[in-house]
Amino acid sequence: xxxxxxxxxxxxxxxxxxxxxxxxxxxxxxxxxxxxxxxxxxxxxxxxxxxxxxxxxxxxxxxxxxxxxxxxxxxxxxxxxxxxxxxxxxxxxxxxxxxxxxxxxxxxxxxxxxxxxxxxxxxxxxxxxxxxxxxxxxxxxxxxxxxxxxxxxxxxxxxxxxxxxxxxxxxxxxxxxxxxxxxxxxxxxxxxxxxxxxxxxxxxxxxxxxxxxxxxxxxxxxxxxxxxxxxxxxxxxxxxxxxxxxxxxxxxxxxxxxxxxxxxxxxxxxxxxxxxxxxxxxxxxxxxxxxxxxxxxxxxxxxxxxxxxxxxxxxxxxxxxxxxxxxxxxxxxxxxxxxxxxxxxxxxxxxxxxxxxxxxxxxxxxxxxxxxxxxxxxxxxxxxxxxxxxxxxxxxxxxxxxxxxxxxxxxxxxxxxxxxxxxxxxxxxxxxxxxxxxxxxxxxxxxxxxxxxxxxxxxxxxxxxxxxxxxxxxxxxxxxxxxxxxxxxxxxxxxxxxxxxxxxxxxxxxxxxxxxxxxxxxxxxxxxxxxxxxxxxxxxxxxxxxxxxxxxxxxxxxxxxxxxxxxxxxxxxxxxxxxxxxxxxxxxxxxxxxxxxxxxxxxxxxxxxxxxxxxxxxxxxxxxxxxxxxxxxxxxxxxxxxxxxxxxxxxxxxxxxx
Ligand SMILES: [Zn+2]
Numbered sequence: 056x057x058x059x060x061x062x063x064x065x066x067x068x069x070x071x072x073x074x075x076x077x078x079x080x081x082x083x084x085x086x087x088x089x090x091x092x093x094x095x096x097x098x099x100x101x102x103x104x105x106x107x108x109x110x111x112x113x114x115x116x117x118x119x120x121x122x123x124x125x126x127x128x129x130x131x132x133x134x135x136x137x138x139x140x141x142x143x144x145x146x147x148x149x150x151x152x153x154x155x156x157x158x159x160x161x162x163x164x165x166x167x168x169x170x171x172x173x174x175x176x177x178x179x180x181x182x183x184x185x186x187x188x189x190x191x192x193x194x195x196x197x198x199x200x201x202x203x204x205x206x207x208x209x210x211x212x213x214x215x216x217x218x219x220x221x222x223x224x225x226x227x228x229x230x231x232x233x234x235x236x237x238x239x240x241x242x243x244x245x246x247x248x249x250x251x252x253x254x255x256x257x258x259x260x261x262x263x264x265x266x267x268x269x270x271x272x273x274x275x276x277x278x279x280x281x282x283x284x285x286x287x288x289x290x291x292x293x294x295x296x297x298x299x300x301x302x303x304x305x306x307x308x309x310x311x312x313x314x315x316x317x318x319x320x321x322x323x324x325x326x327x328x329x330x331x332x333x334x335x336x337x338x339x340x341x342x343x344x345x346x347x348x349x350x351x352x353x354x355x356x357x358x359x360x361x362x363x364x365x366x367x368x369x370x371x372x373x374x375x376x377x378x379x380x381x382x383x384x385x386x387x388x389x390x391x392x393x394x395x396x397x398x399x400x401x402x403x404x405x406x407x408x409x410x411x412x413x414x415x416x417x418x419x420x421x422x423x424x425x426x427x428x429x430x431x432x433x434x435x436x437x438x439x440x441x442x443x444x445x446x447x448x449x450x451x452x453x454x455x456x457x458x459x460x461x462x463x464x465x466x467x468x469x470x471x472x473x474x475x476x477x478x479x480x481x482x483x484x485x486x487x488x489x490x491x492x493x494x495x496x497x498x499x500x501x502x503x504x505x506x507x508x509x510x511x512x513x514x515x516x517x518x519x520x521x522x523x524x525x526x527x528x529x530x531x532x533x534x535x536x537x538x539x540x541x542x543x544x545x546x547x548x549x550x551x552x553x554x555x556x557x558x559x560x561x562x563x564x565x566x567x568x569x570x571x572x573x574x575x576x577x578x579x580x581x582x583x584x585x586x587x588x589x590x591x592x593x594x595x596x597x598x599x600x601x602x603x604x605x606x607x608x609x610x611x612x613x614x615x616x617x618x619x620x621x622x623x624x625x626x627x628x629x630x631x632x633x634x635x636x637x638x639x640x641x642x643x644x645x646x647x648x649x650x651x652x653x654x655x656x657x658x659x660x661x662x663x664x665x666x667x668x669x670x671x672x673x674x675x676x677x678x679x680x681x682x683x684x685x686x687x688x689x690x691x692x693x694x695x696x697x698x699x700x701x702x703x704x705x706x707x708x709x710x711x712x713x
Contacts (some may be wrong), residue, residue: 058099062106064270065096069112088592092503095264120504124195124258126536128185129174130170133221133277134191134350134358136336142315145337147309147360156344162308163288164317167360168273169250170225171257173201177218180211180298187257187500191569198332200257202268206273208268208299209677220295223303224380225330226463230269239381240485240503249331274328275303287340309342317676318592322363326399334362340461367426367436368394368401370418375406383474387412389423389435400701403704408470416440418447456481461613465564477519477562478615483510486563490518494569497562500543508532517620518561521547522626551626555582558623562616565606574598575607578639578668582620582630586611595643614688638712641669645678649692650685652705656693683708 069092093113100107112695129420139145152160185201185601186194201207204224211218226234231249238245246252256268277291285291296302309313316337325332339345339357347519348356370391378386387406394401404425407414415438422442426539429435430437454463458552461476474482484506491501498521508517515529524547530540553561560569567575579585585607589710593604608618624630645665647658648671660683661671675682682695683703695702703711 056570058103059106060430062096065092065099066108067090069096073112094605097602119638124197126189126193127174127196129186129192129194129329130219131174132191133174133194133278134355135353135659136358137354138334138362139359140362140364145315145361146311148337149314151356152339155348156339161287161340162311162314162336162561163305163340164305164308164314164321165275165336165338166321166332167304167336168225168275169304169331169333170223170273171254171270173197173222173224173249174278174636175201175220175222175285177211177220178216179213181212182207182209184602197257198583199262200259200265201272204270204272206271206301211298211300214298215280215283217279218283218298219278219280220242220274220300221276221278222272223301223330224253224257224270225249226256226268226270227329227332236381236560237503240488241383242485242489250270260626270617271330273303274300275336288338288342288343288345289340291342300308305671310348313373316681318361323595325363327372334360336360338659339618365426368396369396369422369425369439369702370401370425372417372421372423375417375419376651377453377457378481379456379474381485383456383476383479383482383485385452385456385463385472385474388452389417391425393421394425396433398423399427401425401427401433403432404435406435409472410470412450415448418443418450420444420447459615461615462564462609464606464609475565475609475613476615477610477613477619478698480516483516485520487518489563490561491521491550492561494557495563496553496557498543498550500539501548505532505535506544517619517622519622522551522623522628547652551628553630554629555580555585556634558628558630559585562610562619564610567607568601571598571603574636576632577634578642580632586620592643596672638666639668641667641680644669644680645672646670647672647675647679647682647691647695647700648685649682650688652683652685654705654709660708667712 060642069089072089072092083283095631097113098111098113100111103319111466115230127151134679139148174186174188175182176184182202183198184196184206184290185198188194188195192197201224203210226249228249231246231252234252235245242267244593246255252268253270256265256270259265274295275283277295281309283294284296289305292305306317306319314337318337321332321335337359345357350356370393372389372391374390376390377389378388380386387408389404389406392401404423406417413625415435417435417438422439424436424439425433426436426612452463455461456463456474456476456479458481459474459476459479461474463472463477464475476482477486479486484503487506487510489495489504491498491506501521506515509524509529509532512528512532514524515521526540526544527534529543530537532540556569556573556578559567559572574596575585579588590601590604590608593599593607594601599607638660641664645670646661648660652660664671669680672679675691675698677698677700679695679698681703683705684692684695685705692702
């Protein structure tokens with residue numbers, strides 16, 4: 056199809072899906088399919104800037120062009136609450152309330168969601184504006200990003216003509232762990248916790264990115280409701296639910312003791328909420344009483360936030376196991392005797408790495424203190440040395456991968472240990488996706504979800520297996536169909552000619568990215584020449600250091616890699632460089648120039664040597680390959696004779712560079 060026509064068709068299609076997604080809350084294609092359309096459009100527009108247009112969906116979302124976040128002054132300030140950390144402090148709050156409200160009082164107790172506070176404005180029931188809390192007085196306009204939050208109602212039913220509410224945007228724990236799994240496969244850094252992930256998503260300039268993060272929102276307060284009359288906070292929450300919001304669950308309590316019980320219950324049930332909570336909020340329920348109490352300069356007088364202390368428990372380390380992540384990183388984990396922590400039964404704790412274990416001197420059999428604060432996985436705080444049984448031994452990480460028995464290497468730049476197996480089952484998905492990626496063999500249509508389906512269906516177990524897929528079985532995959540299967544098979548066939556540089560990058564050898572792969576490809580010309588190269592020949596290549604050279608030789612010597620290469624060769628994948636082959640006749644050879652040459656200056660001679668991959672050096676050593684001696688050569692010539700280094704005269708050199 057004509058490129059311009061394809062671009063226009065894609066734009067129209069994406070606009071249509073945007074309408075379904077953002078305005079009707081009823082997407083008709085999966086996120087994966089949507090992303091594929093968008094990716095294709097971005098790609099085409101990048102390749103054909105002449106067809107770019109400011110009204111392309113890649114530039115605009117929801118009909119509004121946007122570049123930065125405009126400041127918003129909150130009509131009603133978004134106050135923050137005073138924190139209390141103990142039952143005593145909560146008791147003191149109760150005493151204050153009793154003194155200020157002698158007529159009697161009810162409390163409303165709610166879980167405190169660990170998310171991002173937002174103010175949402177509705178006019179005649181339609182969502183018109185949303186802003187971050189900011190400093191409570193001024194926030195940022197994130198309306199477009201908020202529109203992508205699926206649980207945010209764009210239209211309310213029965214709401215007052217002007218309504219401002221306050222809610223908390225959060226990322227559910229399920230979405231968070233899926234997002235991190237994807238990032239791990241893509242080799243991106245992991246997000247620390249759902250709160251940070253949500254914050255990062257809300258600050259995305261591109262609402263498409265925010266949309267992909269699948270955020271949610273829970274509303275917990277009416278800031279302003281023109282024309283509506285409520286007498287209690289509980290009534291407002293019920294009304295909000297009636298308008299169409301997800302609202303925070305609440306419990307009414309007659310006194311502080313009942314509040315304490317409810318707080319404890321929330322604490323125990325923490326894990327049953329889809330969102331992280333970092334405390335409980337205790338508010339006076341009657342709105343008239345709230346008005347009477349007012350606020351100090353820092354916080355309202357009528358509410359406090361109770362913060363749960365990070366819970367610590369003692370347990371015993373029953374074993375230390377080592378897990379292999381999707382990028383091949385080995386992580387030790389302590390298997391501990393079950394303890395209840397922050398509402399869940401915990402049976403293991405992360406140990407991060409060998410250094411962490413060494414610092415604690417942690418051993419199997421030890422009694423340890425474990426803690427769970429905001430983190431998903433609990434951690435070991437300390438070892439109770441006095442309880443250490445006799446005959447324990449220090450732990451050390453395995454030298455071979457527990458999943459595939461390949462040798463383990465230490466990352467060049469840190470403490471991480473990594474499996475080198477090209478066929479490691481733990482890294483299967485990531486290795487295949489990387490192999491097919493744009494920097495690798497560039498197989499269009501073989502992304503994370505297709506690779507996942509192929510693996511799940513038992514059709515694919517390693518990168519080279521891609522070239523042995525059968526079109527009929529691929530077509531039978533979910534969501535695939537004959538047409539896409541055909542396209543995928545075509546893309547796979549085409550990738551056979553991708554060339555050595557792409558192939559090297561696709562292998563995912565440590566430190567060998569696009570740039571190094573290109574240099575290696577240009578210098579060696581074929582995969583076989585590279586495989587036969589000794590470490591010295593590798594380090595002689597510009598940009599390839601000793602560490603990288605070691606990773607390369609280690610990778611090629613692994614039987615799993617050799618098996619992959621055999622399969623690729625049999626499938627007819629090209630092992631040839633597509634770059635112009637460099638003439639490297641002097642690769643790894645060092646020349647020393649001395650005396651005056653007739654046909655070149657010394658600099659010119661050095662340049663010629665370097666252009667053939669060699670090096671020119673100033674002093675003679677055992678490593679010197681040749682001394683090029685011109686007229687009046689001096690001490691260097693004598694040194695060369697002493698060391699038995701081959702000596703060339705100018706005509707012999709001319710012969711070599713012919
Ligand atoms: Zn492995």
